[in-house]
Amino acid sequence: MKKSLKALIIEDEELARNLLKSYLKDHPVLEIIGECENGFEGVQKINELKPDVVFLDIQMPKITGFEMLELLEHKPEIIFTTAYDQYALKAFDYNAVDYLLKPFSKERMLEAVEKVVDRIGNNENTHNKLEQLSSYAVNEYLNRIVVKDRHKINIIPVERVRYIESLDDYVLIYTPDGRHMKQKTMKYLESHLNPKDFIRIHRSYIVHVDHIAEIQQYEKESYVVILKDRTKLKVSKTGYKKIKDVLHF
Template sequence: MKIRCAVIDDERLAREYIINYIAKIPQLELIGDFNSPLKAMDLIKEKKVDLLFLDIQMPDITGINFMKSLDHKPEVIFTTAYQEYAIEGFNINATDYLLKPFSFERFFQAVNKVIDKFELKNDPRNSHITDEQTQTKIADTYLTVRADRKLYKINFDHIKFIEGQRAYVTFHTHNKKITALASLKDLEDSLPEKDFIRIHKSYIVSVKEILSLEGNIIEVDNVKLPVGKNYKEAVLKIFG
């Protein structure tokens, strides 16, 4: 499986920085780098791009406004020097948000989210799995999900946060990440309210794992997650 990716950044050195990282990951295939989003339009309209590494602040059009203009949206990982755009980036279903300068380890962490999603979606064996087999089942202290052709039992107290990615969710636990076909809304309705809270349209977090709240950013186990404006009041109640 090759994930076709493109880099859009008005700074040449920034593009080269990302291109060098892409070359280290066998699953990625670079099909173009551009100094303006407008120059990538033809490739994107022809659905030849699976993943965009997209700067936000650019002269012609911001990366966020560019993504909003697309009918067919590839996966996107925003790359920017400005942390204040993080929440708006997540609000348009960005896979991740990398704050420049970022390490290869952090880059690989973001790319792995896309790889997990594509492997799950493109595995032909998943086409034969019935709705009953993909259904997430909730018990008193754990849930079971089917992923990677296995059934996983995930204890509630092992979950740090759950990340929604369109038709998939990723369970971030203390020792692994598990991506499965599931609905974040169904999980929100089924998980115990005293233990889990929805903080954003893309995130549910374990209450006991929350370390801090600064503005509209929650810290969970050294990971910073955005708090959506519709969820802020409920989050503040946790802090009294």
């Protein structure tokens, strides 16, 4: 059978990359078109080479595998290669994306490959599965947000975030250094940012508590939040109640 699927390996450990290459070298369908040792390089290679499937480690330097998934323009199939089952197993159970728990055998890897080959052959919607995966993957509050601005990847610690604004299917993240656009929903960020630090004050705004300077009433039951840099943001009735609950006034 002619090789027809392009595969990319993203793994920070050279021994693990070599093991995968040795397991896959004689595969009749998959062709390895490249390898990367970190998520920064992985984003570039995926968007450039457009592989059909990626063998992806989760815990890597700079950015994690899950953070990398959020930055992709091209959406390949993902097979995890990881030693951390608390992430990969949950993601697999929720989205039926396969994983290889280290140490794994060649037989187990080939089983995972066959699942991906079948999925691609059945034209399943990889884009939706990957969106669900990157949304589900984080099971604790975010301590940083990764964004891609053209050819640059920025890692923003959440304490640097002043507020977040909704923009259709994107959000604008405001920091002291400027603003950054990210393809995420407000619902996702509201549920993944610590509610002690971030308040959804309006359907269009999430605010970092530490950046609130004052709250002003401008009409009956209508309020605005004024940030320390004097930015004014509307507050909904629900948002005002959340502010009172968090700030205890």
